[in-house]
Amino acid sequence: MDHALPARIRLLREVAEAVTREVIAPQAERVDRDAAWPEQSLRALGEAGLLGLTVPRHAGGEGEGLEGLLAVTEAIGRGCASSALCYAMHCVAAAVIAAKATPYQRERYLEPIAAGRHLTSLSLSESGVGSHVYLSETELRRDGGDFVVDGLKQFVTSGGHADSYVVSTMSSATDAEPGEFSCLVVDADAPGVSFLEPWQGMGMRGNSSRGLLLEGARVPLENLLGEEGDQVWYVFDIVVPYFLTAMSATYLAVARSALELTVHHVRERHFSHTGSALADAPVLQDTVADMWARVEKTRHLVYHAARLGDAGDVDALPTILMSKADVAETAVSVTNDAMTLCGGAAYRENAQLARLLRDARASHVMAPTTHTLRQWAARSILGRPLL
Numbered sequence: 562m563d564h565a566l567p568a569r570i571r572l573l574r575e576v577a578e579a580v581t582r583e584v585i586a587p588q589a590e591r592v593d594r595d596a597a598w599p600e601q602s603l604r605a606l607g608e609a610g611l612l613g614l615t616v617p618r619h620a621g622g623e624g625e626g627l628e629g630l631l632a633v634t635e636a637i638g639r640g641c642a643s644s645a646l647c648y649a650m651h652c653v654a655a656a657v658i659a660a661k662a663t664p665y666q667r668e669r670y671l672e673p674i675a676a677g678r679h680l681t682s683l684s685l686s687e688s689g690v691g692s693h694v695y696l697s698e699t700e701l702r703r704d705g706g707d708f709v710v711d712g713l714k715q716f717v718t719s720g721g722h723a724d725s726y727v728v729s730t731m732s733s734a735t736d737a738e739p740g741e742f743s744c745l746v747v748d749a750d751a752p753g754v755s756f757l758e759p760w761q762g763m764g765m766r767g768n769s770s771r772g773l774l775l776e777g778a779r780v781p782l783e784n785l786l787g788e789e790g791d792q793v794w795y796v797f798d799i800v801v802p803y804f805l806t807a808m809s810a811t812y813l814a815v816a817r818s819a820l821e822l823t824v825h826h827v828r829e830r831h832f833s834h835t836g837s838a839l840a841d842a843p844v845l846q847d848t849v850a851d852m853w854a855r856v857e858k859t860r861h862l863v864y865h866a867a868r869l870g871d872a873g874d875v876d877a878l879p880t881i882l883m884s885k886a887d888v889a890e891t892a893v894s895v896t897n898d899a900m901t902l903c904g905g906a907a908y909r910e911n912a913q914l915a916r917l918l919r920d921a922r923a924s925h926v927m928a929p930t931t932h933t934l935r936q937w938a939a940r941s942i943l944g945r946p947l948l
């Protein structure tokens with residue numbers, strides 16, 4: 562399948578592979594153990610010129626779409642899933658900023674992102690609406706030359722570490738329909754912005770998915786993205802395809818790493834009483850073949866979805882929706898089987914496979930969740946309104 566990647570994406574992926582090999586993978590065990598945000602990983606990705614992946618070329622970026630995001634994030638995820646998710650959320654937020662960027666936003670955000678000097682992230686989730694992230698209860702009102710924002714966001718990737726956050730809010734219009742929301746860029750050092758306690762997740766422990774408290778936060782009017790309340794194009798044109806592709810890449814990498822570790826372990830593990838390896842047991846061979854097929858099918862689906870999305874194909878939406886649901890099933894089932902095949906070695910505290918199993922579990926609950934994705938895909942196929 563690699564031969565189908567355009568040459569420019571292959572080159573970008575090679576850069577990501579080198580950074581992963583030299584900087585990201587060696588940090589992964591510590592990042593997980595200490596729940597440490599992977600600062601060196603993100604800095605190295607910036608120095609390698611990869612922070613501007615989804616920034617348009619006219620603003621100094623690579624101008625990549627879904628397939629580029631998939632290939633680069635997958636390469637990073639092979640070394641550290643937390644680093645991949647922080648990078649992915651940055652790229653998604655950058656794509657949201659870029660979609661309708663004004664000249665001010667281009668100079669203030671996109672150019673520094675492309676130069677590797679600015680990290681951003683996506684802040685949609687709230688506890689009230691849970692996984693229904695297309696709704697928002699965060700309040701927005703105008704006050705002179707500023708917006709004033711009040712609300713509590715949860716699970717903000719790179720929380721407390723990024724330079725800015727793309728935040729969803731209600732529309733400030735008094736006659737707004739329920740569910741109409743706006744997006745704006747909130748600087749980390751804006752007055753009224755603070756973060757809740759550090760993230761201690763079961764998995765994705767380097768993600769710093771903290772709560773973001775906006776208490777009368779003042780944000781310049783120029784930081785509004787698009788028009789007020791125009792959530793529909795954000796959700797289905799930008800957020801959904803980029804967000805889902807980025808997550809598919811991360812969890813596909815988790816599944817591939819688990820498969821690779823399993824193959825290595827069952828080949829190397831020999832019994833003293835027979836001299837044979839685990840790899841010689843037919844029942845385990847059967848499971849390995851099944852794991853391999855699940856990973857390959859998912860990988861093909863995910864790349865196919867990204868290509869359809871980049872081409873603007875009419876079938877892109879259900880394919881992208883179901884590819885993230887499929888990745889979640891594969892990542893959880895393959896890491897689970899890997900734990901069984903690798904026996905006691907995998908069950909050690911902080912073993913690499915145990916980390917992958919914990920990381921994989923986040924895939925189903927990261928919105929849009931697997932339940933939501935199945936419903937949206939079915940409605941899209943059946944010609945029903947998605948929301």
Ligand SMILES: Cc1cc2nc3c(=O)[nH]c(=O)nc-3n(C[C@H](O)[C@H](O)[C@H](O)COP(=O)(O)OP(=O)(O)OC[C@H]3O[C@@H](n4cnc5c(N)ncnc54)[C@H](O)[C@@H]3O)c2cc1C
Nearest residue numbers: 683684685686691692716718765770923926927928930932
């Ligand atoms: C590691 C990690 C990183 C994250 N990073 C970000 C980020 O960067 N930015 C961000 O905005 N958010 C982020 N999130 C948040 C995430 O996207 C979800 O919003 C959050 O996990 C939802 O949690 P919840 O417990 O409120 O879900 P709930 O809404 O309570 O859902 C719980 C379960 O019920 C199901 N469910 C809920 N409603 C229905 C229904 N009507 N019908 C059927 N099933 C339903 C869901 O599918 C889910 O399985 C992150 C989460 C994690 C775990």
